[in-house]
Amino acid sequence: MFNKPATCFRVEKGYDQMTMIDTDTSGVPARILQSPMHWRNAKHQSHWRSGDEEFDAAKFGMWLFLSTEVLLFAGIFCGYAVFRMLYPEAWANGSHALDWRMGAANTAILLFSSWTAANAVRLAQLDKQFWFKINILITILCAIAFVGIKFTFEYGIKLPEGKAPGTFFAYPYATDPHEPLWWSLYYIGTGIHAFHVIIGAFLFAFVLWRAHRYQAYGPTQYTLVENSALYWHIVDLIWIFLFPLLYLIH
């Protein structure tokens, strides 16, 4: 069954490429190759007819979850729209208090990490284990950089100035009584988003550990990689809208 030569592997540009099961495993230690966690030894759950069906169902479930994530942030966007309509002055003041350079840097970081996450899926499908792990690692580092910039150069500067949410607001040079509302919405929106970034980083860390320890992901077994990447992309998508709404529109 596994004795067929690797020539059946077609590399084609575009779509509908057959992924293969007969990869070159020379050089992989037997300890990893014979592990039940290794992607070649992993079997789909017995209540599925095939791994394909299991994969499709998992991915569909992930999309359902992502739609609830969008609805979660839709509440924040709706609050933004309503209060912007009611208190445009406070919103303009609040937007001017944010540093667009930090927002732009974080946008670039998230877009780049989205690309590395998409790369990781492709490299897992092609069984390029080393570069797969490198891309996952870059994604995690980008997540750390994002959260670091957010906490150090945004929250860490604004909170001591008194630009705090709701009743904690104590900025002495505010000109509009509704500015605490803006800061509430800013901290809730970006805070929940940063929390998602941290969750995504932990997901990728789990993927990286399993990939490093067992080579758990390969052409026939990459469900968690795919779903983690989907999660990461939706986090990116939400930031794509949060960035102009908070930093650029005034």
Place this chain on the structure above:
Amino acid sequence: MSQDTTNASNDLGWDPTDPHGINPHDDAHEGHFVADWKMQISVLVILLAFTVLTVGFYNLEQWMETAFEITLPKWINIVGAMTIATIKAILVAAFFMQLKYDKALNTFVMLFCLFCVALFLGFSMIDLGSRHLVDPERAPSIVPGGTGVGLNAASADKDFSLILSPKVNTGGSNIVLYARLHGSKEKPGLLYYREKGDEASFWKKFYSGHAAGRDTLDEHNFYEQLGFATHDATSDANASHPRHGLTPGLFSDVDPAASSSADSQAESQDDGH
């Protein structure tokens, strides 16, 4: 079993000779899309270019405003930034999330979700924008420059610089009841009629609306005196008689069930039970 045998090779969608997928080739994920790296990197470059564009547009606008005092209309800023964000989102969803090459069901889920978001946002905006058509005093009010009231207020908690919004102090009662009693500049509240008229007419006016908060405010129990506590009138097609208050006898000392037990026993005996 040959390598070519897959679960997709018959019309059933699964292999009758291998219904539980013991054959490992069923896990082969044949036909799954593997993205092209050139496509992916070009999408990344386009996304970064759009980011530079939207940030550049913002800075151009700021520069025009400070250097030449040219202020563009607000909608240009909003529409420009949101259009670019939407294009970026579509690119990410189509190529990075591979919706373009994936099953249509996943796209449908996301589109339906966005439809729900549009309903959610749309109806909220319609609600907010049309309240004044029903009642002029409920129009969303905008105070240019703000009132500044909240900032001058004394700090309630020294440790956290807690500033409570002092614009309206309802004294702990709910805001709807407060508004009904005190009214606004345009429309006098019910307390205004209390000053002009007698107590009973005030409470008649009060209870002809809603009976909210009657336990705390109605010291003389005009609720019952004016006949609002009766449950005699029942609604019919021509007149609606809303029922206020508690179920009769719910908290009375006399247990209505115990007092009428003799009658009910007699009735039940008549019925033959």
